[in-house]
Amino acid sequence: MFEVTRYATAAQSIVEAGRLLYERGWSPATSSNYSARIDSNHVAITVSGRHKGQLGAGDVMVVDMEGLPVQSNAKASAETLLHTVVYQLFPDVGAVLHTHSVKATVLSRLIAPGAALELEDYELQKAFSGVATHEGVVSVPVFDNTQDIPALAAQSRDWFSAHPEQPGYLIRGHGLYTWGATMADCLRHIEAFEFLFECELETMRVRS
Numbered sequence: 001m002f003e004v005t006r007y008a009t010a011a012q013s014i015v016e017a018g019r020l021l022y023e024r025g026w027s028p029a030t031s032s033n034y035s036a037r038i039d040s041n042h043v044a045i046t047v048s049g050r051h052k053g054q055l056g057a058g059d060v061m062v063v064d065m066e067g068l069p070v071q072s073n074a075k076a077s078a079e080t081l082l083h084t085v086v087y088q089l090f091p092d093v094g095a096v097l098h099t100h101s102v103k104a105t106v107l108s109r110l111i112a113p114g115a116a117l118e119l120e121d122y123e124l125q126k127a128f129s130g131v132a133t134h135e136g137v138v139s140v141p142v143f144d145n146t147q148d149i150p151a152l153a154a155q156s157r158d159w160f161s162a163h164p165e166q167p168g169y170l171i172r173g174h175g176l177y178t179w180g181a182t183m184a185d186c187l188r189h190i191e192a193f194e195f196l197f198e199c200e201l202e203t204m205r206v207r208s
């Protein structure tokens with residue numbers, strides 16, 4: 001079983017993240033889901049369908065690493081498996097955030113099928129944990145959207161097993177997934193991605 005105080009801390013970090021991400025316009029209309037690790041077997045995650053700008057403690061529940069509810073009759077996020085795959089792959093990850101910003105959604109539709117978004121020569125790449133210079137490439141795969149979440153979870157597991165250093169992915173016409181050692185790291189990653197997505201879109205606009 002999990003420690004209640006650890007659950008409360010994780011749930012509070014999710015509630016606060018929701019307020020921030022909704023205010024920035026990155027989690028509109030009940031979209032998005034957020035999670036935080038409690039321990040090696042348990043994750044706190046948003047209940048499905050809740051308004052992410054108005055989360056309270058009752059809107060966060062516990063699942064195990066298979067995505068199954070623990071001590072709850074609520075329905076966990078429809079995309080729970082996309083979170084648990086990340087925690088299973090990376091024991092150091094403490095938080096996973098999924099958002100639905102306009103820029104992530106539009107940019108994901110402009111990347112050719114099968115291609116990844118390659119972010120390079122941006123100083124802000126250093127906002128990603130483990131990146132020390134603008135001189136590398138941050139590769140963001142764009143997976144096709146699907147309602148088959150187990151299939152998407154398997155696809156993300158395969159890609160990130162081969163590319164463990166990359167910080168997130170896009171789902172076409174849908175949104176962004178990213179993670180970090182702490183909720184603060186994860187929020188910084190969302191903010192960095194949003195800045196970089198805007199740069200990419202603006203570059204395309206100026207060039208067209």
Ligand SMILES: CSC[C@@H](O)[C@@H](O)C(=O)COP(=O)(O)O
Nearest residue numbers: 030031032033048049050077078
């Ligand atoms: C409001 S449509 C968005 C959903 O289909 C889904 O993509 C999403 O992000 C939220 O699903 P949820 O089940 O609330 O975690």
Ligand SMILES: [Zn+2]
Nearest residue numbers: 031032174175
């Ligand atoms: Zn979504």
